Amino acid sequence: MSIFDGQLKIEVAAASGIEAVVKRELLTLGYTPSGASYGRICFDGTFKDVVRANVFLRTANRVRIVLGTCHAESFDELFDSVQSIRWQDILPKDARIIVEAKSQKSKLFALRSIQSISKKAIISSMQRAYHIAELPESGTPYNIEVSITDDIATITLDTSGDGLHKRGYRTYLGDAPLRETLASAMLSLSVWKPDRPLIDPFCGSGTIPIEAALMGLNIASGMNRSFACESFYGAPSVRGEVQQEAEQLIRRDVQLQISGFDINPDAIQLAMKHAERAGVAHNIHLQVADMHNLSSHRPRGVIVTNPPYGERLMQNGEVEALYRDFGAVCKKMNDWCVYVITSHVGFEKHFGKRADKVRKLYNSQLECNFYQYLAPLPQDSRKKI
Ligand SMILES: C[S@@+](CC[C@H](N)C(=O)[O-])C[C@H]1O[C@@H](n2cnc3c(N)ncnc32)[C@H](O)[C@@H]1O
Numbered sequence: 001m002s003i004f005d006g007q008l009k010i011e012v013a014a015a016s017g018i019e020a021v022v023k024r025e026l027l028t029l030g031y032t033p034s035g036a037s038y039g040r041i042c043f044d045g046t047f048k049d050v051v052r053a054n055v056f057l058r059t060a061n062r063v064r065i066v067l068g069t070c071h072a073e074s075f076d077e078l079f080d081s082v083q084s085i086r087w088q089d090i091l092p093k094d095a096r097i098i099v100e101a102k103s104q105k106s107k108l109f110a111l112r113s114i115q116s117i118s119k120k121a122i123i124s125s126m127q128r129a130y131h132i133a134e135l136p137e138s139g140t141p142y143n144i145e146v147s148i149t150d151d152i153a154t155i156t157l158d159t160s161g162d163g164l165h166k167r168g169y170r171t172y173l174g175d176a177p178l179r180e181t182l183a184s185a186m187l188s189l190s191v192w193k194p195d196r197p198l199i200d201p202f203c204g205s206g207t208i209p210i211e212a213a214l215m216g217l218n219i220a221s222g223m224n225r226s227f228a229c230e231s232f233y234g235a236p237s238v239r240g241e242v243q244q245e246a247e248q249l250i251r252r253d254v255q256l257q258i259s260g261f262d263i264n265p266d267a268i269q270l271a272m273k274h275a276e277r278a279g280v281a282h283n284i285h286l287q288v289a290d291m292h293n294l295s296s297h298r299p300r301g302v303i304v305t306n307p308p309y310g311e312r313l314m315q316n317g318e319v320e321a322l323y324r325d326f327g328a329v330c331k332k333m334n335d336w337c338v339y340v341i342t343s344h345v346g347f348e349k350h351f352g353k354r355a356d357k358v359r360k361l362y363n364s365q366l367e368c369n370f371y372q373y374l375a376p377l378p379q380d381s382r383k384k385i
Pocket of ligand 1: 177178179204206261262263264267290292306307309
């Protein structure tokens, strides 16, 4: 019997700092997530829920199936526990077995040894179950992770394949693009809702406006790509059902007020290509424009942006001057909320205002701060005392 027919423990990996956002997404999808430590959030479900999580989650990195957990203070202990998993219920005879190891705060820390011992244990279990001396490993790849934390090993099977930030619309890389999952998390952490105006004045290849449009139109972020689990041996074919659900949830009639500007015409051209591929070209306004000329006649909008941050993109001193000028522009748009992600530690000083809230987030491996500036509440929404 294949494990994919029964109840599964599902683990969702999230970048550090956005676990709570992923947890909220899981709740909205109707699941009961537990814990959110070390970038991992778990919930129980079926194989269909694995596919739903891959298709619908906007801010998670990947989705895995938990195959087992065990104490692993010695290599013998690790070998026995990995070998005891019923691999024949998970992997076909010709599976290409890829094992990745992780370790933190544990006695076993040599990643190469954890990886090779775990792989030996899987092979030995499969040889015994299938009565063959040599496994061809010529078929579908299966990515298994053995992650040891505080001497507890968790053995998981990756179901996503490419990371979930790969939505399928980005084909060309711009200058320092933002991960799609992070852009989506920034929007979720902001006060922006689809009925409010949104501007990204430094939009580059368009990630923030495109992610906002996908959210606004309720287009599932994984609709236009496939996932590793779709080719798992013995797994039920549920993608069609999930795809139909995603299609029914799209709200094409929503009127959005989303704009992306950039001073670089090549960046805007790229953003337009990406928007086209994402199916939202008609829902966002993209234009070559210098941030210095930014203004809006619309009230109570939201700026969510990722300005240039370092020497790779600009000369010394230019970034600081740009932040100062951006601060002056935002001051004039005083009923707008402003959200900025940058790895430049002096941002607040140059922008000229302390943020109401700062949150540490990561763009890939790069540590950044997410500065949040809230606009004053409108007069009529304040309670008169
Ligand atoms: C860090 S990149 C933004 C990347 C973007 N979030 C993405 O996902 O592709 C910063 C962008 O700011 C743009 N930029 C620099 N100075 C500008 C200015 N004065 N006005 C508008 N855009 C500017 C650059 O051309 C660059 O595309």
